Amino acid sequence: MSSVSENKTFTYSAAGKLMLFGEYLVLQGAKSLAFPLKFGQVLKVSSSDKILHWEAFANGEKWFWVSMDDQLNLIDTNNTGAAEMLQSLFKYIKHIQPDLDLINHYEVKANFNLQWGLGSSSTLVSLLSQWSDVDPYEMLANSFGGSGYDIAAATAQNPIIYQIRDNQKLIEEVQLNREITDKCLFIYLGKKQNSRNEIKKFTSSEVTEKDIIAMNGIVEQAIKVSTIEEFEALLNRSEDILSFILGREKLKDHIFADYKYSIKSLGAWGGDFFLATFRDLDEARNYFKMKGLTTQFTYSELVK
Secondary structure (H helix, E strand, C coil): CCCCCCCHHHHHHEEEEEEEEEEHHHHHHCEEEEEEEEEEEEEEECCCCCEEEEEEEEEEEEEEEECCCCCCCCCEEEEEHHHHHHHHHHHHHHHHHHCCCCCEEEEEECCCHHHCCCCCHHHHHHHHHHHHCCHHHCCCCCCCCCHHHHHHCCCCCCCCCEEEHHHHHHHCCCCCCCHCCEEEEEEEECCCCCCHHHHHCCCCCCHHHHHHHHHHHHHHHHHHCCCCHHHHHHHHHHHHHHHHHCCCCCCCHHCCCCCCCCCCCCCCCCCCCCEEEECCCCHHHHHHHCCCCCEEEEHHHCCC
16 A cells, blocks of 8 residues: 655556456356456556546546545546546545545556457556555455456456456466467457446356356366467357357357458457457458458557
């Protein structure tokens, strides 16, 4: 925990995330495989007089600001919804850390488009946790909700296997074979999903023990296979499982039926980013550009 004294600035960073395997099923205890990203947020906390002032930037543009008094009452803001969410986070921090001085100037900067769904909420929770020394998983549970994999990814240095088992969070940093990652392209579909809403929908879906075992096997194999063909078989199997559980058409069947290789939805199924495998990068890039999808990243460009 850092108390901010006059003329001192404390800086914290948190990585964004993408989940490759285990989406939704991680909520039922399945293993998941997720990536910490080169995109993320940085928080700077410096001393302030009398009021709490928060400024948020994305790609250099200020998108949100709010001021609160020493009782955490809102004074002024340009976004009431975002201000009330931040207010509730600070109230939770105050409840857990009553002696912590919250009257500071906070500046948070994201180096990615917040519409991409790469974890603006989870990185915010991670940053506030790092500063306040409040448990990030408890903070998440009391605010945005979710499995917590994104919190684990926020401070990871490598891909992670994340699982909740017997109320314990199991986190293991792993590596994928370079022969595989060199043939992966991440593309933004342009349909940002609300993760909280998607999770609510999922809770009515039927998940069997067989589904959990199958996903665990996929995750375990993903870090062992050495060829892109083996990896694509895992991607396809995962899509089959989730398509059946969610009762939704696979992204490839729905939009990219003529694409030669594998397509894998990521995160909140059907929006945000998806993964496409390829053999020739230029050919893959051009295919998706012809579909109007120009926000594309290779594995090395995106993953930490």
